Amino acid sequence: MTDAQKAVGAVLDWPVGHAAAALVAADGTVLASAGDTDRKFRLASVTKLLTAYATLVAVEEGAVEWDQPAGPEGSTVRHLAAHTSGLAFDSDAVQAAPGTRRIYSNTGFAVLAETITAATGIGFADYLHEAVCEPLGLAGTRLEGHPGSGAVSTADDLARFAAELQAPTLVATLPAATEVAFPGLDGILPGYGRQKPNDWGLGFEIRGQKSPHWTGMRSSPETFGHFGQSGTFLWVDRAAGAACVVLTDRDFGPWAVEAWTPYTDGVLAVLR
Numbered sequence: 001m002t003d004a005q006k007a008v009g010a011v012l013d014w015p016v017g018h019a020a021a022a023l024v025a026a027d028g029t030v031l032a033s034a035g036d037t038d039r040k041f042r043l044a045s046v047t048k049l050l051t052a053y054a055t056l057v058a059v060e061e062g063a064v065e066w067d068q069p070a071g072p073e074g075s076t077v078r079h080l081a082a083h084t085s086g087l088a089f090d091s092d093a094v095q096a097a098p099g100t101r102r103i104y105s106n107t108g109f110a111v112l113a114e115t116i117t118a119a120t121g122i123g124f125a126d127y128l129h130e131a132v133c134e135p136l137g138l139a140g141t142r143l144e145g146h147p148g149s150g151a152v153s154t155a156d157d158l159a160r161f162a163a164e165l166q167a168p169t170l171v172a173t174l175p176a177a178t179e180v181a182f183p184g185l186d187g188i189l190p191g192y193g194r195q196k197p198n199d200w201g202l203g204f205e206i207r208g209q210k211s212p213h214w215t216g217m218r219s220s221p222e223t224f225g226h227f228g229q230s231g232t233f234l235w236v237d238r239a240a241g242a243a244c245v246v247l248t249d250r251d252f253g254p255w256a257v258e259a260w261t262p263y264t265d266g267v268l269a270v271l272r
Helices: 003-013 044-061 077-081 106-120 124-136 155-166 254-271
Strands: 019-025 030-035 151-153 187-189 193-195 224-228 232-237 242-248
Touching (some): 003 254, 019 155, 044 077, 044 151, 044 224, 155 242, 242 254
Antiparallel strands (some): 019 030, 224 232, 232 242
16 A cells, blocks of 8 residues: 555545545546545535536636626626625625625525526536536536535546646636635635635635645645535645545534544645
């Protein structure tokens, strides 16, 4: 067993029913995997990475524009993707003027999907499938509910997606989307408290200098990705030249806070 296999396989010691993981190099090679990698798991908010990628496709196709109005008055597609539209976490309430606060919003992602549906005439689940899942061969991935939290997928599929996030074939603008949008805004990172600032790109959370955080103490500030309340995460660390996918069937809680950061640090130690 290689060091990478040991580091990735540590996920099998977690207090969860089922887990699967994959470590993917920048060239798309799966360096190590663990668990049942073709088992379907609920992604929860890791869904937002797929929705964000479909949004990039829609923008590059010309179906929507980043700065077109969408959501509350003064808000745009860009604001929705960056969690700065002012919409509340899980309601239609407007809690701030657009661009002034980082309010993590599931509602914002629902409005984002509705905007793409209105522009393309295609239901968002179908658009995501046609724009992202089908061309990348994500056969086990489906959006079964909310565009911010309703997808199911496998570690095998997300390893392919993680390879795409490191060497894009479907879009040209991913580097810009993984830079901080509306820099300097504070906000709450669910499960980890207030972050000053709470950096986010266009749908992709950016690690920056956040503490505490669900990635590793060794993770580079440019690391981007997302975690989900279903006990899932995907990060891309360009400085380390790799991405990591972890899926479990136990909801996020103190166990995850305790397990995830040392796990990532162990993976990064092997890479470096």
